[in-house]
Amino acid sequence: MSKKKNFPSSEGVRGFRDLRGSVLSARKQAVQILSDIYEAYGFEALETPVIETAEALGKFLPDVDRPAGGVFGFQDDDERWLALRYDLTAPLARFVAHYDQHLPKPFKRYQTGSVFRNEKPGPGRFREFHQFDADIVGTAAMTADAELCAMLSEGLQALGIKSDEYVININNRKLLTAVFEVAGLSGDDDATFQKRAIAFRAIDKLDRLGEAGVKALLGAGRKDASGDFTEGAGLSDAQTDIILAFTRARGGDNNQTLEACRALLGENETGQTGLVELEKMFEMIDASCSNSQNMVFNPAIVRGLGYYTGPVFEAELTFDVQNEKGKVVQFGSVAGGGRYDDLVARFTGRTVPATGVSIGLDRLLTALENRGALKSEQENLGPVIVTIMDRDRIADYARIAHELRAAGIKTELYLGEAGFKAQMKYADRRHAPIAVIQGSDESAKGEVLLKDLHLGMMMADKAHTHEEWRHNEDVQKLVSQNDIVSAVRAMLERIKNRV
Amino acid sequence: MSKKKNFPSSEGVRGFRDLRGSVLSARKQAVQILSDIYEAYGFEALETPVIETAEALGKFLPDVDRPAGGVFGFQDDDERWLALRYDLTAPLARFVAHYDQHLPKPFKRYQTGSVFRNEKPGPGRFREFHQFDADIVGTAAMTADAELCAMLSEGLQALGIKSDEYVININNRKLLTAVFEVAGLSGDDDATFQKRAIAFRAIDKLDRLGEAGVKALLGAGRKDASGDFTEGAGLSDAQTDIILAFTRARGGDNNQTLEACRALLGENETGQTGLVELEKMFEMIDASCSNSQNMVFNPAIVRGLGYYTGPVFEAELTFDVQNEKGKVVQFGSVAGGGRYDDLVARFTGRTVPATGVSIGLDRLLTALENRGALKSEQENLGPVIVTIMDRDRIADYARIAHELRAAGIKTELYLGEAGFKAQMKYADRRHAPIAVIQGSDESAKGEVLLKDLHLGMMMADKAHTHEEWRHNEDVQKLVSQNDIVSAVRAMLERIKNRV
Numbered sequence: 001m002s003k004k005k006n007f008p009s010s011e012g013v014r015g016f017r018d019l020r021g022s023v024l025s026a027r028k029q030a031v032q033i034l035s036d037i038y039e040a041y042g043f044e045a046l047e048t049p050v051i052e053t054a055e056a057l058g059k060f061l062p063d064v065d066r067p068a069g070g071v072f073g074f075q076d077d078d079e080r081w082l083a084l085r086y087d088l089t090a091p092l093a094r095f096v097a098h099y100d101q102h103l104p105k106p107f108k109r110y111q112t113g114s115v116f117r118n119e120k121p122g123p124g125r126f127r128e129f130h131q132f133d134a135d136i137v138g139t140a141a142m143t144a145d146a147e148l149c150a151m152l153s154e155g156l157q158a159l160g161i162k163s164d165e166y167v168i169n170i171n172n173r174k175l176l177t178a179v180f181e182v183a184g185l186s187g188d189d190d191a192t193f194q195k196r197a198i199a200f201r202a203i204d205k206l207d208r209l210g211e212a213g214v215k216a217l218l219g220a221g222r223k224d225a226s227g228d229f230t231e232g233a234g235l236s237d238a239q240t241d242i243i244l245a246f247t248r249a250r251g252g253d254n255n256q257t258l259e260a261c262r263a264l265l266g267e268n269e270t271g272q273t274g275l276v277e278l279e280k281m282f283e284m285i286d287a288s289c290s291n292s293q294n295m296v297f298n299p300a301i302v303r304g305l306g307y308y309t310g311p312v313f314e315a316e317l318t319f320d321v322q323n324e325k326g327k328v329v330q331f332g333s334v335a336g337g338g339r340y341d342d343l344v345a346r347f348t349g350r351t352v353p354a355t356g357v358s359i360g361l362d363r364l365l366t367a368l369e370n371r372g373a374l375k376s377e378q379e380n381l382g383p384v385i386v387t388i389m390d391r392d393r394i395a396d397y398a399r400i401a402h403e404l405r406a407a408g409i410k411t412e413l414y415l416g417e418a419g420f421k422a423q424m425k426y427a428d429r430r431h432a433p434i435a436v437i438q439g440s441d442e443s444a445k446g447e448v449l450l451k452d453l454h455l456g457m458m459m460a461d462k463a464h465t466h467e468e469w470r471h472n473e474d475v476q477k478l479v480s481q482n483d484i485v486s487a488v489r490a491m492l493e494r495i496k497n498r499v
Numbered sequence: 500m501s502k503k504k505n506f507p508s509s510e511g512v513r514g515f516r517d518l519r520g521s522v523l524s525a526r527k528q529a530v531q532i533l534s535d536i537y538e539a540y541g542f543e544a545l546e547t548p549v550i551e552t553a554e555a556l557g558k559f560l561p562d563v564d565r566p567a568g569g570v571f572g573f574q575d576d577d578e579r580w581l582a583l584r585y586d587l588t589a590p591l592a593r594f595v596a597h598y599d600q601h602l603p604k605p606f607k608r609y610q611t612g613s614v615f616r617n618e619k620p621g622p623g624r625f626r627e628f629h630q631f632d633a634d635i636v637g638t639a640a641m642t643a644d645a646e647l648c649a650m651l652s653e654g655l656q657a658l659g660i661k662s663d664e665y666v667i668n669i670n671n672r673k674l675l676t677a678v679f680e681v682a683g684l685s686g687d688d689d690a691t692f693q694k695r696a697i698a699f700r701a702i703d704k705l706d707r708l709g710e711a712g713v714k715a716l717l718g719a720g721r722k723d724a725s726g727d728f729t730e731g732a733g734l735s736d737a738q739t740d741i742i743l744a745f746t747r748a749r750g751g752d753n754n755q756t757l758e759a760c761r762a763l764l765g766e767n768e769t770g771q772t773g774l775v776e777l778e779k780m781f782e783m784i785d786a787s788c789s790n791s792q793n794m795v796f797n798p799a800i801v802r803g804l805g806y807y808t809g810p811v812f813e814a815e816l817t818f819d820v821q822n823e824k825g826k827v828v829q830f831g832s833v834a835g836g837g838r839y840d841d842l843v844a845r846f847t848g849r850t851v852p853a854t855g856v857s858i859g860l861d862r863l864l865t866a867l868e869n870r871g872a873l874k875s876e877q878e879n880l881g882p883v884i885v886t887i888m889d890r891d892r893i894a895d896y897a898r899i900a901h902e903l904r905a906a907g908i909k910t911e912l913y914l915g916e917a918g919f920k921a922q923m924k925y926a927d928r929r930h931a932p933i934a935v936i937q938g939s940d941e942s943a944k945g946e947v948l949l950k951d952l953h954l955g956m957m958m959a960d961k962a963h964t965h966e967e968w969r970h971n972e973d974v975q976k977l978v979s980q981n982d983i984v985s986a987v988r989a990m991l992e993r994i995k996n997r998v
Contacts, residue, residue, distance in 0.1 A: 008554035010596035016548035042882035042911025049515035055507035074573035097509035104928040287894035288901040383541035395786035402787040412541025429603035
């Protein structure tokens with residue numbers, strides 16, 4: 001009786017990805033470009049651990065084996081609950097609370113890395129994804145918020161987003177607070193708190209549902225196309241009108257929007273403070289951002305997170321793409337942030353003013369791919385391949401590879417044990433631009449044959465005959481072994497000009 | 500009655516670190532240098548998730564809440580056990596088993612990232628640390644193992660380890676198998692397996708315990724200085740002699756060592772295979788490694804991991820350092836690897852030959868710090884700081900910062916709200932080389948004052964008087980605002996030459 005052996009599954013965990021090739025190299029390149037810009041602005045790199053205590057992250061885990069609330073959690077030897085970070089902001093708050101006395105103020109840091117969400121994965125929704133954050137801690141000055149927007153704008157353009165393909169929407173949470181105050185919704189009781197929360201979520205859906213949909217959600221509730229009913233905030237018509245008038249206050253330029261908001265909120269103290277903050281922010285942006293016309297005061301922007309206390313901002317890509325249902329939509333948000341003055345206070349009781357911005361790198365790379373701003377697999381040229389014609393002379397081939405590499409040419413000695421045909425197939429899969437070939441004939445004459453695999457492939461694509469291919473003298477070139485470095489370099493140059 | 504609020508602790512998880520400053524930038528730089536070299540050899544980047552299924556990692560978790568066995572484990576929604584990766588080799592084996600048909604063969608990848616060990620932390624022992632791995636999957640040819648050693652050697656030197664400060668010790672597990680066969684220890688029964696395991700661990704301690712200590716451990720057992728007794732393998736004197744003779748077989752050069760081993764193992768088939776493999780490896784290394792004299796056939800090298808099946812190698816730094824007890828010792832191992840032909844077979848049943856090398860980046864960086872090969876915090880110059888003398892003219896200061904940055908000069912506008920003295924202190928903490936100052940006088944004349952903070956600090960160190968410092972015209976320079984870019988550039992140049 002034979003027993004089938006029980007092999008472990010080689011399927012990874014659902015919602016997680018293996019990255020390689022052009023996607024990974026595009027991400028590495030984006031990280032490098034953004035790091036250079038952020039460092040030029042004086043931000044220093046920080047790297048916090050992937051694992052934090054659950055209490056530091058501020059999620060409260062239930063008393064069961066498995067943590068809930070969207071984080072991956074588990075217990076340490078000492079029974080303490082630990083969790084994988086779900087963003088890079090909570091760890092920063094913990095870091096600042098801990099090292100406060102040792103940090104320059106303001107403290108400006110950038111950080112990039114994986115964050116983890118224990119949520120149901122879906123198309124384009126992963127449980128480990130990459131963020132690129134910058135934060136300024138320890139100053140209440142609007143110059144800080146303005147700098148983040150200017151830097152974000154510079155970053156997007158450096159990555160290949162054109163100046164007319166994005167806007168950075170800016171709003172101030174203080175204005176929303178003021179609108180609620182004006183609408184008589186400023187109470188601290190649970191019922192009013194609930195109304196505000198529903199109203200927040202409703203405004204956030206303005207893009208998707210339009211004004212009629214949001215009006216329904218602010219009022220009695222809304223039945224969607226499928227017949228599902230979402231309960232509304234239960235506001236009066238007068239209250240709804242005040243809120244909608246505010247979201248509608250966007251004028252032809254930022255000054256007009258400021259004026260419109262001033263007319264709506266003028267008497268309210270919180271509103272005045274918020275408007276002065278935005279004025280200062282736009283003044284700084286005009287002074288220091290080469291693309292300041294892309295910074296738009298948009299009163300309809302909310303940003304989901306509850307912890308924002310001042311300016312909020314969101315970078316939106318404005319070009320059209322097809323969504324998963326085939327409908328043409330604007331690409332949408334790829335980065336966002338805002339001022340959060342209370343996160344460090346969770347640890348110390350002392351308020352530390354702070355503001356930050358986070359780029360969703362995976363989504364941004366999808367956008368760049370969409371714009372053709374990423375190199376294709378073919379354009380990322382692989383290494384020159386030194387083939388093995390004669391296994392006894394493998395040390396000679398190793399010397400050739402070494403010589404080319406020492407001259408700064410990315411070169412690989414074929415390490416497998418297969419025949420020539422398989423080696424050429426391998427070179428093809430690696431997108432090798434050139435194969436170096438030396439049989440016994442060439443060796444006897446002190447020569448090597450260089451094959452331009454790139455041109456060969458292009459000709460093959462165009463359905464040239466094998467004979468044409470073989471005899472095209474551009475495709476293969478016999479050179480003296482003494483000249484190999486300069487000959488390979490010249491051939492690579494021709495290939496790069498062709499790509 | 501006042502109630503003390505219960506704040507969460509800002510202490511991170513024990514055994515984990517926050518990294519910043521010169522340590523982090525040294526690691527980033529090392530990763531960049533190694534990536535460039537590995538890519539020059541034709542290795543492609545891969546990034547696998549931090550989380551894997553426990554079965555894929557091959558650790559078996561007990562049926563309790565908390566996993567044991569040195570990994571951080573937890574259950575997914577579907578009750579499946581997950582774990583954080585403890586190295587980069589197990590995820591590679593899972594990846595290759597899964598994508599086998601889609602990979603070029605040989606498949607050469609490098610990967611860098613954090614790995615996690617759920618172990619008791621100690622001085623210099625962390626629970627999250629950084630590895631830099633390269634592996635070649637799908638070829639049994641010794642050219643692959645030779646290439647890894649050559650590449651490792653090139654990498655160490657590129658990082659600043661001098662050619663006489665390291666050796667790469669090479670051995671072959673097949674020779675150890677042969678020695679056990681010759682000593683009559685090749686049985687498959689549990690008792691013999693146990694003896695071999697103890698013997699392996701004993702040989703691995705040769706460096707630390709010397710031959711007498713290892714002899715005791717191979718025999719009846721060993722009592723250490725504290726009186727603790729470690730049970731031995733219980734081998735006969737004849738068996739012990741065979742093993743020790745092998746570990747002692749190292750000659751004046753690799754050929755002499757090969758000869759000595761051949762004399763000891765000559766008749767044994769496994770031994771012959773192993774020796775031929777090493778001969779091929781050294782032939783390739785001689786042909787392709789510019790520092791081949793550092794590659795040493797060392798029969799005493801074992802490497803801990805059980806899965807090696809062929810050549811094993813270990814990079815050892817040979818310079819002296821003080822250990823935690825103040826004793827002078829050689830720095831020791833910073834990287835290692837070897838051939839493991841059975842890891843992919845765990846998933847598929849099919850043997851896939853593979854070989855790999857892993858650098859312990861944290862330990863290597865400690866070594867580089869020891870050699871003074873890392874820049875100090877002071878040598879890593881911070882940004883030029885544009886100070887705020889007059890808050891009403893902050894937009895002007897922002898324009899100056901923007902102009903310098905646009906010219907490629909790392910420049911930061913002071914974002915805090917403190918006075919001038921605090922700004923200079925801030926500049927000092929950021930290791931800013933230059934402060935840009937413009938009060939109303941300078942502004943009226945269209946001038947700015949540049950302060951060479953680096954020179955100022957040096958003079959302060961040498962206890963010059965405040966007057967001398969103030970009036971030294973090298974320390975501060977009044978320039979026309981129109982010339983600011985060239986003036987800052989010239990001052991930076993002088994500072995860099997001084998550092």
